[in-house]
Amino acid sequence: MILETTQQALQALFAGSVPANGAEAGSPRGNGVLTRDYIIHGYHLDAQVAVDQLLAAVTILDQAGFFIESITGVDWIKENQLEVIYDFSRYDFDTCRVVIRTRIPRDQPVVPTISTIYAGANWHERETHDFFGIKFAGHPHLVPLLLPEDADFHPLLKDFKA
Amino acid sequence: MSAPIQLRPDETFILNVGPQHPATHGVLRVKMEMDGEYIVKAETVLGYVHRMHEKMGENRTYAQYLPNLSRLDYLGALGYTHGHVLAIERAAGIEVPERAEYIRAITVELNRVASHLFWFGAFVMDLGGFSPLMYAIQDREHILDMLEAVTGARLTYCYYRFGGLYNDVDDDFIEAAKRFIPRMRKSLKKYAALVTGNIIFQKRLEGIAPVSAEMCRKYGATGPVARGSGINFDVRKNEPYSVYPEFDFDVPVYHECDSMARYKVRMDEMEQSLRIIEQGLEKLPSGPIMTEKKPKNIKLPVGDFYQAVETARGSFGIRIVSDGDKNAYRLKLRSPTYSNMHLFDEACEGMLIMDALAFMGSLDLVIPEMDR
Numbered sequence: 001m002i003l004e005t006t007q008q009a010l011q012a013l014f015a016g017s018v019p020a021n022g023a024e025a026g027s028p029r030g031n032g033v034l035t036r037d038y039i040i041h042g043y044h045l046d047a048q049v050a051v052d053q054l055l056a057a058v059t060i061l062d063q064a065g066f067f068i069e070s071i072t073g074v075d076w077i078k079e080n081q082l083e084v085i086y087d088f089s090r091y092d093f094d095t096c097r098v099v100i101r102t103r104i105p106r107d108q109p110v111v112p113t114i115s116t117i118y119a120g121a122n123w124h125e126r127e128t129h130d131f132f133g134i135k136f137a138g139h140p141h142l143v144p145l146l147l148p149e150d151a152d153f154h155p156l157l158k159d160f161k162a
Numbered sequence: 163m164s165a166p167i168q169l170r171p172d173e174t175f176i177l178n179v180g181p182q183h184p185a186t187h188g189v190l191r192v193k194m195e196m197d198g199e200y201i202v203k204a205e206t207v208l209g210y211v212h213r214m215h216e217k218m219g220e221n222r223t224y225a226q227y228l229p230n231l232s233r234l235d236y237l238g239a240l241g242y243t244h245g246h247v248l249a250i251e252r253a254a255g256i257e258v259p260e261r262a263e264y265i266r267a268i269t270v271e272l273n274r275v276a277s278h279l280f281w282f283g284a285f286v287m288d289l290g291g292f293s294p295l296m297y298a299i300q301d302r303e304h305i306l307d308m309l310e311a312v313t314g315a316r317l318t319y320c321y322y323r324f325g326g327l328y329n330d331v332d333d334d335f336i337e338a339a340k341r342f343i344p345r346m347r348k349s350l351k352k353y354a355a356l357v358t359g360n361i362i363f364q365k366r367l368e369g370i371a372p373v374s375a376e377m378c379r380k381y382g383a384t385g386p387v388a389r390g391s392g393i394n395f396d397v398r399k400n401e402p403y404s405v406y407p408e409f410d411f412d413v414p415v416y417h418e419c420d421s422m423a424r425y426k427v428r429m430d431e432m433e434q435s436l437r438i439i440e441q442g443l444e445k446l447p448s449g450p451i452m453t454e455k456k457p458k459n460i461k462l463p464v465g466d467f468y469q470a471v472e473t474a475r476g477s478f479g480i481r482i483v484s485d486g487d488k489n490a491y492r493l494k495l496r497s498p499t500y501s502n503m504h505l506f507d508e509a510c511e512g513m514l515i516m517d518a519l520a521f522m523g524s525l526d527l528v529i530p531e532m533d534r
Contacts, residue, residue, distance in 0.1 A: 039252075040252065040253070040255075040465075040467070041465065041466065041467055041468065042249075042252060042467055042468035042469050042470070043468050046466075065379070066379075067378070067379040067380075067382050067383075068380070068381070068382040068501075069382055069470075069477070069479060069496060070382070070479060070481075070494065070496040070501075072481065072492075072494040074483055074491070074492045075492075085466075085481070085494075087468070087479070087481070087496070089470075089477075090400075091378075091379065091388070091393045091394070091395040091400075092394075092395075092400075093399075093400060095400055095401055097401075097468065099466075099468075118380050118381075118382075119380045119381060119505075119508065120380055120381030120382045120383075120501055120504050120505070122504070123208075123500065123504050131216070144209070145208060145209060146208060146209040146212040146533060146534070147209060147212065148209070155214055155217050156216065156217060156220075156492075
């Protein structure tokens with residue numbers, strides 16, 4: 001049930017734009033909502049949004065009662081992009097795992113913070129900033145969390161040399 | 163004659179708890195702004211045992227990464243290795259023999275009891291009672307001996323393999339496990355009489371450190387912390403994996419939201435784990451413990467895979483982004499205590515420091531698991 005309503009709500013963000021392509025293996029996909037086979041992937045909905053749609057998408061999930069699972073990044077160095085992945089899930093038995101992703105250029109890695117919506121995003125965003133150097137605009141305290149306090153390196157970038 | 167020391171009525175001071183402090187059970191630091199005995203504001207500082215496990219996940223093959231998983235949570239390591247092998251098996255489409263899954267469930271639950279036992283002892287010690295820790299460790303010792311006999315390790319297990327197990331359990335293990343269940347049930351009664359009913363213990367916990375269900379949701383708290391706040395959420399029930407649907411067990415939920423609720427959830431969970439172990443031993447099918455069709459070098463198909471499991475501390479998630487190689491392109495570990503501890507800063511505002519330390523104990527922290 002919640003799966004359909006969430007899918008519709010997220011789909012509404014893309015009203016009027018080009019529908020999502022079928023996510024070919026290995027190639028970057030367009031923005032849009034995809035349903036995934038839970039048995040294989042472990043989640044139900046996979047939405048790739050533009051950076052300016054992120055807060056709207058997260059707000060939809062917040063209002064629908066999802067809890068925040070984690071935030072992380074992926075460095076797609078060949079495409080010169082960084083991806084930020086947000087995981088959401090539910091406490092009730094209407095199981096629905098939602099993944100929100102957004103892609104940003106590597107040389108200007110800025111996304112808005114969602115810690116204003118989910119307070120628990122605070123540490124996850126700091127951690128993602130540690131590992132990838134992604135800046136979360138509006139974050140209240142974006143200083144190293146897991147790395148040393150004077151760390152100026154981002155170890156999960158693919159061009160990181162120890 | 164020096165002037166007497168006087169504080170302005172509104173003056174606060176900064177108190178450093180940790181990084182080396184017995185109440186934090188590891189190297190965790192909390193900066194607290196104090197107004198006398200009351201906490202005005204707290205800021206948790208992590209990362210003292212950060213080892214960049216996620217980078218190692220990119221540098222090592224999936225099989226080479228297996229031992230890393232048991233070095234996150236040293237008290238309940240099997241749950242984490244279970245998550246890893248399930249994630250790989252899900253992505254690679256490997257079938258696991260039923261006997262192997264049953265043994266996995268039995269050993270994970272034994273490990274959960276061991277973890278809760280140690281937490282119980284340490285938690286009561288935080289509150290000033292020393293002897294329960296000795297009883298708890300005595301019981302836990304039986305589990306560690308059993309697991310040592312089959313896995314070869316006492317804490318840092320590397321027992322599960324993609325597609326099965328590396329070693330079958332023998333009759334000695336089954337006998338020992340069967341003997342352990344009534345022994346542990348007796349102990350649980352003893353703990354209830356010794357600790358749970360103790361008036362000082364109750365006064366330290368009841369109504370203290372309320373964590374609302376809404377706060378749990380905003381911070382992503384899971385496991386006994388969420389279940390102590392009235393949230394009926396257990397990955398074993400909500401997203402059934404392995405052979406858990408075969409077992410008849412309950413998920414203890416308490417609605418008081420206080421430290422006592424979190425304590426009771428874990429104490430009840432031990433009994434439920436014993437029920438699972440009991441049923442697992444009874445139903446344990448014969449057959450192989452390793453699939454025959456397992457490829458030698460595991461390569462996952464291109465894609466993004468997620469697996470969640472219920473560990474002793476809550477929902478542990480592992481995300482593998484694969485580009486088709488024998489290493490993960492990106493491997494993310496979602497640790498439950500990381501989210502559970504995060505709400506501490508907000509929840510402890512205005513609390514007495516002794517209550518806050520009891521609250522911290524009720525979150526069941528394992529620092530290496532938080533820092534990864």
